[in-house]
Amino acid sequence: MMIFNTHKPTPLKPVFLNSIPKSGTNLLIQALSGVPGLKHEPTATFFNSYEYPMNFYRLGKVRNGNFAVGHIYYSEEWSRMLRRLQMKQIFIIRDLRDILVSLCYFIVDKPQYHTMNQLRTYLITHASTPIEQIRLLMTGIQDGDFYYPDFKTWISPFSGWLNDSNTLVVRYEQLVETQESRTQAFKSIANYLDDGTWDKKTMSMIVSSMEANVDPRFCGTFRKGVIGDWKIHFEQQDIETFNKIAGTALRDFGYK
Known part of the structure; x- marks a missing residue:
């Protein structure tokens, strides 16, 4: 008799996926949505960099197990907001x-x-x-x-995120150049998201799940x-x- 593991992973803390427009945002949304215990709610999308009080309020409503998405310029205010909310940021860039x-x-x-x-x-x-x-x-x-x-x-206003210590920078080229470079990029993301509870087998499963969830045919842009x-x-x-x-x-x- 086959026994299935029905244990549900503990939801991750909220994550913010930031990007320069047209740098591979939707590809990375698909990949992150493949991480067990992590999903994106379309309402958690941010475009206005400057409405700090409203943005802080909306970011605070992003629950564990969810990630927000945006095209947000760097500012000290945004960097502080993410830290105060203990929200890790992934920033994707491209040539x-x-x-x-x-x-x-x-x-x-x-x-x-x-x-x-x-x-x-x-x-x-x-x-x-x-x-x-x-x-x-x-x-x-x-x-x-x-x-x-x-x-x-x-x-240029996006460049400040490149040196932000609370930010993992991912290059689009890593995700499409070769299968090996994509796998390595997903490993880096998984390591960044890990709260210290994933063993090697779990990490491998998560990376495979991220890779399997990427399909450009389902992205209209x-x-x-x-x-x-x-x-x-x-x-x-x-x-x-x-x-x-x-x-x-x-x-x-x-x-x-």
Whole structure:
């Protein structure tokens, strides 16, 4: 007779999954949702970095066994809030050039998933090709009353999380480059989440469960997800322009 283990794992303390938009957020949501005793409630989603009292109240309502998700700029206030709530943070990043390309396609091709309608209309009416639209997002827009920041201004406020001691930084490239790199990334995440109660067998089971739960087909915002997609979009002039505008940010995030 086969005996099944019916013991339910103790729910983990709340976790905050933070990310730069278009850096692999949904892939990591799927992976974390594969961790037994951990799930995401869609209402626990954060986009406004600056409403500190309301954000602290909402974060405090995230229960054990749940993780919140957001695109939140670094600030000392946010860092303190997470610590006060004893909430570990996972921050996923990606090559900034791939983020720029993916962001452009997301804005133009996926209007059902965002509210950037004015920006989308501007890109469509002022640029006839994807690379022209990418260039507008790269250099920024100042046209009468309509303003959108250049890419370095848009991306730089996230960089403070890279050196935050309460934050595990995960690179998107680790999750897609090879099976070995993905497994190693998931092991790092599992070790970070562990409260000291998981043995080696449990840890292996959790990593396998994370891997099994990842399926891009069930993510409506997924496009290609390849590494280095920017190389087929950027011309030499775009490489030079990007390096001039955001080259220091690229290095800050650990990409050459």
